[in-house]
Amino acid sequence: QVQLVESGGGVVQPGRSLRLSCAASGFSFSSYGMHWVRQAPGKGLEWVSVISNDANNENYVDSVKGRFTMSRDNSKNTLYLQMNSLTLEDTGVYYCAKDRFPYTNSHLGYYYGVDVWGQGTTVTVSS
């Protein structure tokens, strides 16, 4: 079945870096745009970033632009989120999710949401 499994979370000091991974299985990974969504403790969902199916295009929420970089390796069915210069506000559970439909150019907008989510990996930024 379709599955997304995140890893790489942990406890890190402010200003340090962390790289998250999301292993995909059960679908044609290279056909789908992918997203990261996060959730601070006790708070709502916040969209973080998207990458196109071919890895050529990305988009980010302003609060992480210049600090986070999303990438993917379609040969390994794996998605990544490189997080640099972490701040306390980056603490939370990070979910990866796939586009509902293939080839939707979701980095440009006008797409019909995400349909599968991973279980999340927890990032704690603390001194």
Place this chain on the structure above:
Amino acid sequence: DIQMTQSPSSLSASVGDRVTITCRASQSITSYLSWIQQKPGRAPKLLIYAASRLESGVPSRFSASGSGTDFTLTISSLQPEDFATYYCQQSYNAPYTFGQGTKLEIK
């Protein structure tokens, strides 16, 4: 950025009740809206996409409507497993913002 505002923020209801949650966008998003359910400690789950299309496997007691700026999610007869937090999300323009959530609790 497009602001998504849900109401109410919380709601108490009983099993068998009909409940409606609303979501308003700060500008037109046509039908690029999803409804998502999240239970404590669990990953979010897609219920509705394209404003009114029921995701495969989601019970038919869930329905949704709307376009432009105003949207609604209706649960026709609440079941015990429906008590959760519900979010709307626009996928019209990045950043793809969520509503603040509506927590549905047992009365």
